Amino acid sequence: MNRRSILAGAALAFGLAGAVFAQDKTKVGFIYVGPIGDGGWTQHHHEAALEMQAHFGDAVELVYQESVPEGADAERAITQMALGGADIIFTTSFGFMDPTVNVAAKFPNVKFEHATGYKTADNVGVYSARFYEGRAIQGYLAGKMTKTNKIGYIASFPIPEVIRGINSAYIHAKKVNPDVEFSVVWAYTWFDPGKESDAAQALIEQGADVILQHTDSTAPHAAAAKAGNVYTFGQAADMAEYAPMPRISSIIDVWAPYYIERVQAVIDGTWESDNTWDGIGAGMVGIGEISDVVPADIRAEAEALRDSISSGAYHPFTGPLNKQDGSAWLAEGEIADDGTLGGMNFYVEGLTGDIPN
Amino acid sequence: MDLSSINPLVLLASIMVASTPILLAAIGEMVVEKSGVLNLGVEGMMITGAVCGFVIATETGSPAVGFIAAAIGGAILALLFGFLTQYLLSNQVATGLALTLFGLGLSALIGQSYVGIKAPVTSNLHIPLLADIPVIGRILFQHDMMVYVSIAIVAAVWAVLKFTRAGLILRAVGESHDAAHALGYKVVRIRMLAIMFGGACAGLGGAYVSLIRVPQWTEGMTAGAGWIALAIVVFASWRPWRVLLGAYLFGGVTVLQLNLQAAEVPVPVALLSMSPYLITILVLVIMSINRGRAALGAPAALGRVFHASH
Structure with a gap:
C-alpha cells in the first residue's frame, strides 16, 4: 500500500x-x-x-x-x-x-x-x-405629523417592492393631508450608512420633516436626530434605539x-x-410601537388602520386610484390583484418625478 | 423641478463634511505611495479607525480622544501590513487586500456591543469674527474641528514633501529604493513610518464617518470609501492639493446628485447616481492623454519589493 x-x-x-x-x-x-x-x-x-x-x-x-x-x-x-x-x-x-x-x-x-x-x-x-401594508400606516402617520408638508423618501432600487412601498405610503399620506408632497431619492444601494445619511440630510435641507427609508441601516435616523424635529420610521427592524424621537414607528419583518x-x-x-x-394578518409584518411623540388620537387611528388591514377589512390599494399619467387603474372599491402589485412599475397619481429604469 | 429648494450655502457645507473621510484616507495613502509602497488595505484601516474611534469616544465621552484612538488603531493595523511587506517581503497587493478583509472582520468583532449606541456629539466650531462673515462664514468657518485638521494635514504634507529634507528622502525612497539605500538611508524604516502615517490618516477618516458624518457604529459602514480614496490618489497624480481637489470633487458630486434628486431635476437618476464615478474616470482620462507613467507622477518604485541584499 x-x-x-x-x-x-x-x-x-x-x-x-x-x-x-x-x-x-x-x-x-x-x-x-x-x-x-x-x-x-x-x-x-x-x-x-x-x-x-x-x-x-x-x-x-x-x-x-x-x-x-x-x-x-x-x-x-x-x-x-x-x-x-x-x-x-x-x-x-x-x-x-x-x-x-x-x-x-x-x-x-x-x-x-x-x-x-x-x-x-x-x-x-x-x-x-406585504411591507406595503406597513407603509400604509407610515404614510398615514407621515401625512398627519408633517408640518412642512414635505416628506422625504430614501429609496434603494427601482424594483416593484420599493415602488409599492412608495405608492402605498403616498396614497395614505395624501388621504389625510391633501397638501403633502413626496420627494424620492434613489440611493442605488441597500446598505451604505454614509450615503443614506447624506440622502437624509439632502432631503432635510430641502424642507422634508418626515423621512421614510427603504434602505437597511439606521444612518437616516442618526441624521434626523442631528437635525432635530424630523420624524423617521424603523425599517425591517424596530430600530427602537432611536425611539421616541426621531423614530415614531416601524415596520418589523418577522x-x-x-x-x-x-x-x-x-x-x-x-x-x-x-x-x-x-402581511400583518399572518404575522409576517409587525408594526413597531408608535411612540408618545405622536398625539394619542392619531396613534389610535393609526392602530385602527393597522387592525383593519390585519383583519382583511381594508386593502391599502383600494380604488378609486389612478396611475401617475392620469389613466384609470382601480375603479371605486376595486382591490388591486397580487399580479399587478407583484410587478408594480408605475407611480400612482399625484407623485412627481419619474421612476428610473 | 424646484432648484430653488437647494440652498447653495448649506450644500457647500455638506459637501465639505461628505468629502472629509475620503480626503483624510487619500492624503495618508498618497504619502505611503510616495514612499514606494502600495497599501490596498485603506478600507480595512478606515473601518478599524471607525470602530476604535467610536468605542473610545463613547467610553470616554470625548470625540477628541476618540479621534486619537482611531489614528492609533489605524496605525497599528498598518504596522501589521508594514511588518509583513517590509520585513517578511510579502506581496503588497495580496497583503493589502487581506488587510481590508481582516479590518472588516476585526471591526465587526470589536463593535459588536456598540451597535445602536449614540456617539457623543461633536460640536461645530464657531470661529469668532470669521464665522460671522456673510456667505463665506457659513460655508467655511462653521465646521467641526476635523474638517480643518484634514486641510491642515494636506498643507503639511505638501510643505514637507516640497520644502524639507525629510520630504526629499521620502520621495527618493519612493523613486529608487536602491539608490536611497546606497546613500545610506534606512529604506525600510522610512517606509514603515510612511505606512503608519497612512494608517493613522485612514483611521481618522474612518472615525470621521462613525463620529461625525453618520454618526453611529454599523458594521461595514465605510462601504467602499477606502477604495475611492485609492482611486483619488491616482486621480491626483500623487500631488497633495490635487488630492484635496479630487476628494472634494467626488464628495461634491455625490452630495449634489442626491440634492438634485430631492429637487426632482429631470435628469435620469441612473446618470446622476453614477456621475461621481463617471467624472472621476473622465478627469483621469483627460489628465493622462499624451502622458506617460512618469508624467502622471507615479513613484518609480511603487509596489516593488525592497531587500537590502539586492
Whole structure:
C-alpha cells in the first residue's frame, strides 16, 4: 500500500463520515446582502435564522455568508454553499433572484428559498412580506405629523417592492393631508450608512420633516436626530434605539416562523416550492410601537388602520386610484390583484418625478 | 423641478463634511505611495479607525480622544501590513487586500456591543469674527474641528514633501529604493513610518464617518470609501492639493446628485447616481492623454519589493 492509496482511503473515510454526519443534521444556509450587524434588514434575517436554529437545536447546522454583493459574485457564493452540503439555502435579497435560479438548476437536490423575488422552480420557492401594508400606516402617520408638508423618501432600487412601498405610503399620506408632497431619492444601494445619511440630510435641507427609508441601516435616523424635529420610521427592524424621537414607528419583518416551518418541511421531506406573501394578518409584518411623540388620537387611528388591514377589512390599494399619467387603474372599491402589485412599475397619481429604469 | 429648494450655502457645507473621510484616507495613502509602497488595505484601516474611534469616544465621552484612538488603531493595523511587506517581503497587493478583509472582520468583532449606541456629539466650531462673515462664514468657518485638521494635514504634507529634507528622502525612497539605500538611508524604516502615517490618516477618516458624518457604529459602514480614496490618489497624480481637489470633487458630486434628486431635476437618476464615478474616470482620462507613467507622477518604485541584499 503506497502513500497515495492511504491518503485516498483516508479521504474516503472522511467523506463517508461526512456523509453520515450530514444525514444527521440538516444544513441550512443563508446568503445576506449586508453585514449581520447592519441594525436592519440583514440583522433581522440573521436573528430569525438564529431563532430557527435554537428551535431545532442540534438537528440543524446553520451556515451563512454576509455582505454578498448582488450580481455575478452572488452566484459563486450560493454555489459554494450548495457544494458545502447545504440542504436548503435562503437567499435574502431581491438581487439574488437570477443567481439563485441559476444555481438551483445545477443542484436539483438542494432546496432554495428566495426572499422578495418572483421566479420559482421545482426546487426554488419565494417568500416575501406585504411591507406595503406597513407603509400604509407610515404614510398615514407621515401625512398627519408633517408640518412642512414635505416628506422625504430614501429609496434603494427601482424594483416593484420599493415602488409599492412608495405608492402605498403616498396614497395614505395624501388621504389625510391633501397638501403633502413626496420627494424620492434613489440611493442605488441597500446598505451604505454614509450615503443614506447624506440622502437624509439632502432631503432635510430641502424642507422634508418626515423621512421614510427603504434602505437597511439606521444612518437616516442618526441624521434626523442631528437635525432635530424630523420624524423617521424603523425599517425591517424596530430600530427602537432611536425611539421616541426621531423614530415614531416601524415596520418589523418577522421571518422566524416561516424559517422554522420551511426547515421543518425539509427535515420531514415534505418541502415543496411555494410562493408565500404574507402581511400583518399572518404575522409576517409587525408594526413597531408608535411612540408618545405622536398625539394619542392619531396613534389610535393609526392602530385602527393597522387592525383593519390585519383583519382583511381594508386593502391599502383600494380604488378609486389612478396611475401617475392620469389613466384609470382601480375603479371605486376595486382591490388591486397580487399580479399587478407583484410587478408594480408605475407611480400612482399625484407623485412627481419619474421612476428610473 | 424646484432648484430653488437647494440652498447653495448649506450644500457647500455638506459637501465639505461628505468629502472629509475620503480626503483624510487619500492624503495618508498618497504619502505611503510616495514612499514606494502600495497599501490596498485603506478600507480595512478606515473601518478599524471607525470602530476604535467610536468605542473610545463613547467610553470616554470625548470625540477628541476618540479621534486619537482611531489614528492609533489605524496605525497599528498598518504596522501589521508594514511588518509583513517590509520585513517578511510579502506581496503588497495580496497583503493589502487581506488587510481590508481582516479590518472588516476585526471591526465587526470589536463593535459588536456598540451597535445602536449614540456617539457623543461633536460640536461645530464657531470661529469668532470669521464665522460671522456673510456667505463665506457659513460655508467655511462653521465646521467641526476635523474638517480643518484634514486641510491642515494636506498643507503639511505638501510643505514637507516640497520644502524639507525629510520630504526629499521620502520621495527618493519612493523613486529608487536602491539608490536611497546606497546613500545610506534606512529604506525600510522610512517606509514603515510612511505606512503608519497612512494608517493613522485612514483611521481618522474612518472615525470621521462613525463620529461625525453618520454618526453611529454599523458594521461595514465605510462601504467602499477606502477604495475611492485609492482611486483619488491616482486621480491626483500623487500631488497633495490635487488630492484635496479630487476628494472634494467626488464628495461634491455625490452630495449634489442626491440634492438634485430631492429637487426632482429631470435628469435620469441612473446618470446622476453614477456621475461621481463617471467624472472621476473622465478627469483621469483627460489628465493622462499624451502622458506617460512618469508624467502622471507615479513613484518609480511603487509596489516593488525592497531587500537590502539586492
